[in-house]
């Protein structure tokens with residue numbers, strides 16, 4: 001097998017479009033693309049040309065001869081995808097699918113398309129990229145922080161430096177003529193929605209999901225209990241979270257939920273400080289982790305094995321953390337009847353099959369080695385209370401069982417409960433979007449109501465002219481960095497269609513900068529961000545790290561001004 005897709009796969013499908021023999025699947029036009037945890041190279045069809053490696057923004061595709069020990073499992077994972085009957089019949093045209101960028105009509109009576117994008121994370125940058133495929137289009141990207149990148153800077157785990165390489169692609173996008181950063185500008189606090197529409201034909205909101213879902217059990221407010229999203233923002237040096245403190249003096253931490261964020265946090269809590277010291281983790285977090293007494297991190301899932309929320313590539317990565325054991329603590333019945341039957345019949349989907357295989361191979365919690373750091377996967381347990389008086393001392397867990405009702409798997413409490421001691425409890429049960437003043441909001445889903453990216457005045461309501469959404473604020477907190485590419489493409493297609501149909505009002509012929517500078521004199525432009533970037537990298541070089549993040553907003557602004 002010549003090339004293999006590995007852990008850092010971001011699923012933006014750049015490789016699919018680069019592959020001349022269409023041997024990477026699922027492709028964006030195949031139904032399982034939306035739910036695929038990664039893409040896979042067909043070992044029999046790959047012609048070893050290497051076009052995919054050049055196209056991949058995160059170095060996820062590796063020749064099989066260059067796989068590291070940690071990457072070896074991906075050889076089998078890629079090959080196994082093509083073993084099932086449905087996958088054997090994947091279409092193999094000579095050319096990979098080509099999606100044409102939408103073409104903005106040009107006319108002497110109208111300004112070329114001008115778009116404001118609010119947010120500067122992956123969804124924003126993929127939207128900008130899609131717009132800038134056309135001549136004369138102008139894209140102004142606004143962010144309330146003085147630094148761009150969204151969750152790539154503040155969310156991706158520090159030990160996932162390959163994933164962060166996607167910022168190289170974003171730099172290439174930002175280097176295109178027609179692109180400008182307007183950083184340290186909050187919308188609508190500094191610049192209103194209407195003001196944006198005065199200077200642009202349209203606004204794309206790509207603001208992500210800035211907060212977390214709440215568990216809703218007693219004790220959640222106790223010191224020592226926090227959301228994983230806050231913890232992630234803290235270790236990643238987000239200026240709004242830099243002043244937090246975490247007490248890691250207890251020997252056990254409990255994380256509620258077992259999605260990829262839970263895995264990220266479990267790795268960071270159990271990794272040696274030496275492993276993390278070569279990353280861009282915030283200095284305050286590194287110092288705290290150096291003094292950590294945590295020996296055991298328990299990931300608590302309310303459902304069973306087959307419903308595990310983590311993805312296969314991330315689980316492979318978890319198993320490879322040096323000097324950390326991954327153990328299983330699960331009651332009988334953690335595999336539901338339906339999944340067990342599908343497993344016996346060989347009809348279980350590829351991803352669940354891989355998860356069950358890897359879980360079955362884990363050592364049991366009963367075999368733990370005292371003194372070694374460990375991550376414990378616990379199943380069929382739901383927190384009913386966070387315990388403690390002045391601070392967290394533990395979690396009460398109700399045992400669950402899986403039942404099949406009307407052909408689907410449901411979870412129900414068995415009536416028994418136990419208590420697990422813990423000095424730190426992190427709830428990792430998903431992000432949640434935050435309403436933007438002046439825009440409609442669907443609170444239940446945490447998204448701005450929309451139809452294929454066009455903002456609606458309410459759920460199922462009418463289109464609000466000139467306003468669009470992309471990324472998590474459009475579809476909810478699901479998918480990977482690259483998922484935002486197809487998401488942004490859909491939005492930009494709708495936007496260009498509206499522009500071409502004359503549905504968007506003509507903006508002022510003047511550029512936005514003067515008005516924005518008046519509203520926010522501390523505006524940070526591309527030059528200002530470059531100045532911050534240079535200082536962070538230089539400080540990093542001195543410490544053999546990719547960068548040392550500046551986490552204080554005033555210092556960030558001073559560095560940007562010094563340019």
Ligand code: NAP
Nearest residue numbers: 257258259260261262302303309428429430431477478479
């Ligand atoms: P997630 O994947 O949606 O996982 C949420 C977890 O919380 C699930 O285990 C869920 O269990 C549990 N949960 C939800 N409500 C609960 C409740 N009331 N009580 C107990 N447990 C509850 O969310 P995430 O981990 O925050 O990740 C968000 C997205 O970012 C995902 O698409 C993820 O793949 C992506 N991400 C990717 C990477 C990467 O690729 N490296 C890294 C980080 C995040 P149920 O399934 O039972 O609801």
